[in-house]
Amino acid sequence: MKSLSFDLTVSLIAGIFVCLIVLPMLALFTTTSFGELVRQLKSPLVLSAVLISLETSLTVVFFALCLGIPVAYLLAMKDFKGKEILDTLVDLPICMPPLVAGLALLILLGGNSKFGGMLNNHGINLIFSKKGIIIAQLFVSIPFLIKSARDAFESINKNVINASLTLGASKFYTFKKILLPLARNGIYTGMIMTWARALGEFGATSMVAGCIPFRTETMTVAIYQNAMSGELAASTAVALLLLVFSFTLLLVFKSRVKI
Amino acid sequence: MGITLEKISKSYDGRAVLKNLNLEINQGEFHVLLGPSGGGKTTTLSVMAGLTEQDSGSVSIGGQDVSNLSPDKRRIGFVFQDHALFPHLTVFDNVAYGLRVRRIKGHEMTRKVENYLSKVSIVKEKGKFPHQLSGGQKQRTALARALVIEPEILLMDEPMSSLDAMTKETVRDELKSIQQEIGVTTVYVTHDHNEAVLLGDRVSVLNNGRVEQIESPSELFHHPKTEFVARFIGIKNILKVSLIEINNHEATVRISSNGPDQSVTIRVKKYPIFGKGKEINLCIHPKKIMLKREDEAVDDNLNRIRGKIVKKTNNGNGFMAIVDIGGTTLYAAIPTNFDCKVYENVWVCFAPDAPHPLCGKKCRAAETKRRCLKE
Ligand SMILES: Nc1ncnc2c1ncn2[C@@H]1O[C@H](COP(=O)(O)OP(=O)(O)OP(=O)(O)O)[C@@H](O)[C@H]1O
Ligand SMILES: [Mg+2]
Helix, strand or coil: CHHHHHHHHHHHHHHHHHHHHHHHHHHHHHCCCHHHHHHHHCCHHHHHHHHHHHHHHHHHHHHHHHHHHHHHHHHHHCCCCCHHHHHHHHHHHHHCCHHHHHHHHHHHHCCCCHHHHHHHHCCCCCCCCHHHHHHHHHHHHHHHHHHHHHHHHHCCCHHHHHHHHHCCCCHHHHHHHHHHHHCHHHHHHHHHHHHHHHHHCCHHHHHHHCCCCCCCCCHHHHHHHHHHCCCHHHHHHHHHHHHHHHHHHHHHHHHHHHC | CCEEEEEEEEEECCEEEEEEEEEEECCCCEEEEECCCCCCHHHHHHHHHCCCCCCEEEEEECCEECCCCCHHHCCEEEEECCECCCCCCCHHHHHHHHHHHCCCCHHHHHHHHHHHHHHCCCHHHCCCCHHHCCHHHHHHHHHHHHHCCCCCEEEEECCCCCCCHHHHHHHHHHHHHHHHHHCCEEEEEECCHHHHHHHCCEEEEEECCEEEEEECHHHHHHCCCCHHHHHHCCCCCEEEEEEEEECCCEEEEEECCCCHHHCCEEEEECCCCCCCCCEEEEECCHHHCEEEECCCCCCCCCEEEEEEEEEEEECCCCEEEEEECCCCEEEEECCCCCCCCCCCEEEEEECCCCCEECCCCCCECCCCCEHHHHC
């Protein structure tokens, strides 16, 4: 009897959780009709936000790979002074509020700082541009790739790597032919998580790049702008599209993890 | 080419694992490194291959110092304790890996791979992935992968520890004949002294980071030099004795592990370490002990001790009698034509040159003269 009521309580609490997640999403779907959705998605402003979001987030995935794989390799394979520091730096962007990250980047890259001024003198202006968006998104999302790739590298049997070395392979050849293929699933997972994070990034992006329609307005920024200015229909359309992206990524992620 | 380790030391977190280790392995030799778990066997191989860096000392291969060469430059084949096959490659591609690294391609590559696959008889499995193989097949793949690059030195780390007794026997015989066929200098690590006898041209016993004894298997098994080696290779007959009298060629000793009222003296061949009143350990191989019935005549030249059979066992190499000679027990091999019962009284007989002191010194110098006699 007692245990039955306990089970019931737990189930009720789980029910509250389900409502918490599902009800808002239903609300999103019920505010709009299909026709309205299609009309909104065809509007140039929404279309440009989608394109900007895709362009920046995919570029971020590319740079995350280039920067993150070597860092992950270093953390997984080598022992060196300052390894803990590097390790902490990888975790930092995950814990740091994105707005703080955005503010820091704004100050660094802005024309008033030494570094930003130097860039400006060379004709490079990162603030209020797509490049700025990419840097902000990279900042907050690269840890996901590094952590995932690092775990994958670490789980490779050390003797398999040693075997490759004794067979005459250089470290680079071993990296290319043994480490990368064996860490493939972990790296894919990291890419998906990085992409999802970059796509959903709002705080740091809006600080660094502002909200210039057709230039720096990403999907998340568009949702915020439209909602605040009472354009609920446009806001919802973009939000639903973003949800579709997220669900697809989630599905791909789940199916990858199972392999 | 041979491989030489000179004064190798290695410690992990302040704990010494190899202590000034010296080891010289000759060209073409099948050398077995025998030792207990944690004795530093894997570390020794790893230092040879350059996978672990020694704290001090040097490694040379074929007379050339390779201490500063990375593993990929040392021309070494390594068979790992856990096989370490590349899980994402087929058997064929695993074996071909070392050739592809050397840019050997096309027909020549295929020919070489097939040749070694057939040497270790796994041609049929060449399309399979490692997780689809049995332990023995993994073992063979790992061997073919190490051999196909035609290394100067083949290092094998307990390659058979995961195989059942039957498979072990087949793979062992094949391994020995392949090694003889291609003549590659081989260092084989094991903790199984039977494997050491069956495979090794020479065996070195590694204990606690040092080589305790290097010898041919038969020499090692009949004349272990330290108590550790004796016990490790399964010798049970270790007699503590004190020296009473020493002549030109022989000495009289009293078995001190017997009780005082059971005092027994025997005659043994004289060794240089003997000194009057000294306490030493003697060991006797069970096969050198003859059991005789109480009423049987015994040759005057032999030592003769009265004893009682307390147990009969079979250790896999034939029947053994455990004989109590008054507080001390000895293992004696029972010849097939000797029928004895437990609790029967017998004579334990052995020649004066059967016991051998565990003196810790080398019996043989390089030129195979007995050093013991000269010293
Ligand atoms: N990377 C390492 N870090 C710290 N200690 C180590 C390392 N490798 C080996 N050791 C220690 O060195 C000692 C010898 O290890 P080693 O692997 O050489 O023994 P082994 O003779 O091969 O034993 P086994 O028969 O169990 O394989 C052990 O006490 C082990 O704990
Ligand atoms: Mg080992």
